[in-house]
Amino acid sequence: MATVTGDDGDGDGDDGNALERSARRAMERPWTVYRAAFTFGVVAFVLITLFPFYWLLVLALTPLTNVNNIDFEAFGLPLPVPVPQGFNPAAFVEVFRLVPFHRFMFNSIFIGLVTTAIVLVIASLAGYAFGRLEFRGRRVLMVLFLAISYFPPVTFAIPIFRYFTGGVHLFTIPGVTAVYSPNWFNTPGALITPFSALFMPLAIFILTTFYSQIPDGLEDAARIEGTTRIGALFRVIVPLSAPGVATAGVLTFISIYNEFFFSFLLTDGQAQSWAPIVWGILNYQGQYQQYYNLMAAASLIGVIPVAVLVVLAQEKIVSGLTSGGLKE
Amino acid sequence: MGDVTLDGITKRYDDVVAVDDVNIHIEDGEFVTLVGPSGCGKSTTLEIVAGLTNPSGGTVTIADRDVTRLPPKDRDISMVFQNIALFPHMNVRKNISFGLRLRDFDSEETERRVQRAAEILQLEGMLDRMPDELSGGQQQRVGIGRAIVREPEVFLMDEPLANLDAKLRVHMRTELQRLHDELETTILYVTHDQAEAMTMSDRIAVLNHGELQQFAPPLVCYNEPANEFVAGFIGSPSMNFLEGEMGGERVETPHFSVGVDPAAVDVGADGPVTVGIRPEDIYLRQTAATVEQPTDAVEATVDVLEPMGDEIFVYLLLGDAADDGGPTVEGADEASARSDQLLMSVEPDVRLESGERVEVVLDRDRVHLFDTGGDARAHGVAEGSEAPTEVNADGGEGR
Numbered sequence: 262m263a264t265v266t267g268d269d270g271d272g273d274g275d276d277g278n279a280l281e282r283s284a285r286r287a288m289e290r291p292w293t294v295y296r297a298a299f300t301f302g303v304v305a306f307v308l309i310t311l312f313p314f315y316w317l318l319v320l321a322l323t324p325l326t327n328v329n330n331i332d333f334e335a336f337g338l339p340l341p342v343p344v345p346q347g348f349n350p351a352a353f354v355e356v357f358r359l360v361p362f363h364r365f366m367f368n369s370i371f372i373g374l375v376t377t378a379i380v381l382v383i384a385s386l387a388g389y390a391f392g393r394l395e396f397r398g399r400r401v402l403m404v405l406f407l408a409i410s411y412f413p414p415v416t417f418a419i420p421i422f423r424y425f426t427g428g429v430h431l432f433t434i435p436g437v438t439a440v441y442s443p444n445w446f447n448t449p450g451a452l453i454t455p456f457s458a459l460f461m462p463l464a465i466f467i468l469t470t471f472y473s474q475i476p477d478g479l480e481d482a483a484r485i486e487g488t489t490r491i492g493a494l495f496r497v498i499v500p501l502s503a504p505g506v507a508t509a510g511v512l513t514f515i516s517i518y519n520e521f522f523f524s525f526l527l528t529d530g531q532a533q534s535w536a537p538i539v540w541g542i543l544n545y546q547g548q549y550q551q552y553y554n555l556m557a558a559a560s561l562i563g564v565i566p567v568a569v570l571v572v573l574a575q576e577k578i579v580s581g582l583t584s585g586g587l588k589e
Numbered sequence: 590m591g592d593v594t595l596d597g598i599t600k601r602y603d604d605v606v607a608v609d610d611v612n613i614h615i616e617d618g619e620f621v622t623l624v625g626p627s628g629c630g631k632s633t634t635l636e637i638v639a640g641l642t643n644p645s646g647g648t649v650t651i652a653d654r655d656v657t658r659l660p661p662k663d664r665d666i667s668m669v670f671q672n673i674a675l676f677p678h679m680n681v682r683k684n685i686s687f688g689l690r691l692r693d694f695d696s697e698e699t700e701r702r703v704q705r706a707a708e709i710l711q712l713e714g715m716l717d718r719m720p721d722e723l724s725g726g727q728q729q730r731v732g733i734g735r736a737i738v739r740e741p742e743v744f745l746m747d748e749p750l751a752n753l754d755a756k757l758r759v760h761m762r763t764e765l766q767r768l769h770d771e772l773e774t775t776i777l778y779v780t781h782d783q784a785e786a787m788t789m790s791d792r793i794a795v796l797n798h799g800e801l802q803q804f805a806p807p808l809v810c811y812n813e814p815a816n817e818f819v820a821g822f823i824g825s826p827s828m829n830f831l832e833g834e835m836g837g838e839r840v841e842t843p844h845f846s847v848g849v850d851p852a853a854v855d856v857g858a859d860g861p862v863t864v865g866i867r868p869e870d871i872y873l874r875q876t877a878a879t880v881e882q883p884t885d886a887v888e889a890t891v892d893v894l895e896p897m898g899d900e901i902f903v904y905l906l907l908g909d910a911a912d913d914g915g916p917t918v919e920g921a922d923e924a925s926a927r928s929d930q931l932l933m934s935v936e937p938d939v940r941l942e943s944g945e946r947v948e949v950v951l952d953r954d955r956v957h958l959f960d961t962g963g964d965a966r967a968h969g970v971a972e973g974s975e976a977p978t979e980v981n982a983d984g985g986e987g988r
Contacts, residue, residue: 478674481641485745486688486735487662500678 314564316343320557324349328553352558356545359552362559364532365541370566372449372535373517376456380464380513381506383457388468389494393480403469410462414522417455422526425451447534451527456517464509471505472498511574515567538563591665591742591775592617593638597647600633600799607633609799610647615777615792620769622778624786625796626822632747634796635779639745640664652742662691667736671748673728675720675735682716685734692739706734709768726757733765737772746778750785762788783823787811795819817963820865826902828957829871831864831928840864840958840970843928844907845887847956847970854958854967862966865957868902871933874948882971883950889931891945896937903941905931905949 277285287294322345323331333341356362390396391403423429427444434440445451475498483493499506521539528536530544542559545552593615600608608630615621623631636642638649640661648657656664667688675684682703683690689699707713710730720728729749736744749765750758766789769776780786786793787807795802795810795818803815807823814820820828833842836859840847847864874886889905907929933949941947953971960966 476672476674478670478672479676481639481661482668482670482674482676482735483687484641484661485639485666485668486739487691489660489662492691497676497678501676 314561317557317561319343319345321352321554321561322348322350323554325552325554349554352554353562356555356559356562359555360541360544360559361532362538362541362562365536365538366563366566368449368532368535369518369537369563372452372456372537373514375449376453376460376517377510377514379453379457380461381510384461384464384468384509385472385494385499385506386491387461387465388472389490389498391465391469392471392473393475393477393498403466406462406465410459410466414459417459418522418526421455421523425454425527445527447528447531449535452524452535452537455523455527456520459523460513460516464513467505467509467512468502471502475501507574511570514570518567591652592619592650593743593775593777594650595634595638595647596650598634598637598644598649599646600630600637600642601645607799608637608644611796611799611801613794613801613804615775618773618775620766620776620778620789620791622780622786622790622793623796624780624783624793624822625802627781629796630799631779631781631796633799635745635747635777638743638777639666639668665742666745667739667741667743668745668747669729669732669736669749671751673725673732673752675728675731677720680717680719681712681723681731681734684720684731685716685738687735688739702738702740703734706738709737709771710734710764725753726761729753729761730764733768737768737774741774743775743777746776748780749778751780751782758785765789783825787823793823795822797822813965813968814865814957815965817863817865817959817965820957820959820965824867826868826932826934828865828867829931830959831866831931833862833864833958835859835862835958845885847884847951847953849958849967849970854970861961863959863961863963865959866931866951867955868932868934870952870955871931871949872952873933873935873939874950876936876939877950880950880952882953884953884956886948886950887931889947889949891941891943891947892930894941894943899937900934901937901939901941903933903935905933905947907931 319331320328320343324347327346331343331346333343335344336342391399424442425445427442427446429442431440431442443450445454472494479497479501480490480493483497484490488496518538521537524537524540528534528540530536530540532541538559542556542563545555545559593613595611595613598608598611599606611630611634613621623634625631633642637644638651640656640659644657648655650656651664651666676687679687685703685706686699689702694702703716704713707716710733712727712730712734715723715727715731720731723731729752732749746765750761753761762785769789778785778789790807792804792806793810794804797818803810803819805813805815810819810823814823814828817830821830831842833840833847835849838849838851840849840862842864872880872883877883887907889907891903892906893904895902895904931949935941954969956967956970957965958967958970
């Protein structure tokens with residue numbers, strides 16, 4: 262390794278060994294080191310991020326009988342890298358046969374979309390108020406919203422469960438009837454309502470920032486031309502804040518799509534009870550048999566909608582950002 | 590009928606009165622300009638007419654309808670903004686037709702009106718462009734187009750030319766006048782530029798500190814300013830003011846006196862007055878033959894010359910001021926300092942040197958007197974000059 266390869270031209274006459282030479286080169290041309298470090302970082306990041314998906318793929322393709330014998334040394338690398346034992350793509354079809362996984366996916370997507378729509382509409386109104394109106398207590402209220410959003414959701418678990426399993430006495434209309442909370446256990450309402458509240462503060466915060474940057478003149482112009490304040494919000498301010506709305510929407514949807522805690526609490530885990538994807542995956546755990554390969558396949562399938570959404574939304578966000586500044 | 594009436598309009602913020610009891614009646618088809626220095630309340634007044642700001646008191650009537658509590662969209666107005674405010678996410682056609690589409694005009698009618706506006710404003714061929722692909726003047730023409738397609742009763746214009754460069758501004762000025770002649774719609778225009786106010790308006794409303802100072806045709810404001818503020822604000826360069834003392838049939842200023850005809854001025858009230866004279870009403874004695882009613886010659890020293898090409902502005906120092914090194918503005922009482930100077934405009938072919946001693950005369954027909962409160966007491970102090978007509982806040986002389 263330490264073969265002398267001649268003077269490297271720096272004229273100091275000290276050849277040293279290969280290590281010294283490369284160290285000297287690095288000091289003379291540090292950008293090569295930076296570039297190498299950057300490349301290494303990116304590659305490592307990508308590998309680490311994608312490795313779980315690879316492992317899921319290996320698990321999914323391996324027939325159930327071989328799942329416990331996955332070979333980690335097939336490539337002869339110093340790191341354990343799994344390789345499928347056998348090839349069983351039928352697992353990706355089997356997932357829909359054993360459990361109505363499509364229904365679980367529909368549940369998750371439906372609840373996510375409805376909640377996102379509710380959150381965007383209400384958060385837009387709130388963002389308009391916080392971002393564009395002056396009123397007493399605005400800052401206090403905003404801080405309050407943000408503070409609540411940092412509460413651990415588990416603190417709400419028992420009250421929400423009691424409330425949505427019905428029978429909580431709310432108030433009595435004298436002489437008419439007493440009003441109790443509804444029994445929404447196993448219905449979308451029991452999920453959409455708390456989700457909307459939980460993910461609202463973040464969306465309000467994002468939209469407030471964006472809406473406050475739209476020049477007043479544009480809103481005035483819209484109102485003169487014939488919109489109400491709300492009309493100006495949805496016809497001018499929201500379209501001009503497209504990147505912000507997309508960001509808030511995507512974040513909200515993904516958070517709800519990933520949500521499991523309240524879904525576990527408020528459904529019994531059956532597909533027809535609006536249980537979400539994770540419930541579906543858990544359903545491959547039978548009393549006598551654990552279908553690890555199907556769980557892996559279902560997980561991969563479950564990732565697809567989010568992956569598609571992110572790719573599409575990213576394009577939207579970037580195009581929104583580059584479509585010319587908002588010149589007042 | 591697109592007449593507009595502001596009745597006792599007042600706008601108070603926490604501790605500031607932005608607009609103070611303004612009363613204006615604008616006739617249908619009239620071009621009225623609100624003019625005044627920044628912070629005088631003119632933009633607030635316009636926003637109140639537009640409905641973007643609610644007044645603290647008073648009523649706004651547009652076309653015989655009390656609109657004080659109506660939102661902007663129900664007032665039958667349109668507005669052109671200083672910052673243009675085109676919707677950046679819509680092309681020119683959509684910007685212009687925005688109000689029409691909101692009002693459910695059918696697409697043929699919308700298209701016809703957009704085409705007509707484009708024709709009037711020379712925007713043909715630009716209808717499919719986005720606002721950021723247009724020049725400043727084109728953008729403002731689109732802004733005007735958006736205002737005219739709805740054919741409202743009243744156009745409100747908030748310094749629409751302020752963000753354009755000087756040459757374009759003058760051009761757009763004539764365009765706006767042409768547009769007004771063509772459409773015959775009431776226009777309420779806000780500007781701080783008194784040249785715009787003078788050249789375009791049928792009447793101008795001069796505001797200061799939220800109060801209406803004078804509401805009259807431009808030349809009336811120029812020739813018969815209601816008070817010292819209007820006299821100083823209208824006209825460029827502005828009027829000279831000198832502190833004086835009324836006594837008998839003369840007004841004495843620190844450096845000269847002006848004979849006053851009792852027929853033209855109420856000389857009964859002796860006491861301090863302010864003498865106002867515009868630069869173009871001061872003449873060198875040798876060229877003063879055309880002045881019918883000159884004052885006695887006033888001795889002065891030429892201080893600074895500003896040749897403008899078509900005329901020369903001459904800053905004069907009165908009396909002995911030049912001898913002891915010019916007026917000591919600092920430390921000296923400001924009133925007496927301004928009484929030591931006089932700005933005069935002369936023909937461009939007049940040869941003058943800085944430091945030269947000259948004799949000038951004032952045209953007594955054009956001397957204004959203001960009492961200590963600033964209100965005009967006389968416009969012209971010579972025989973045959975008219976006493977000030979009552980051109981005051983409540984309407985002037987009409988058209």
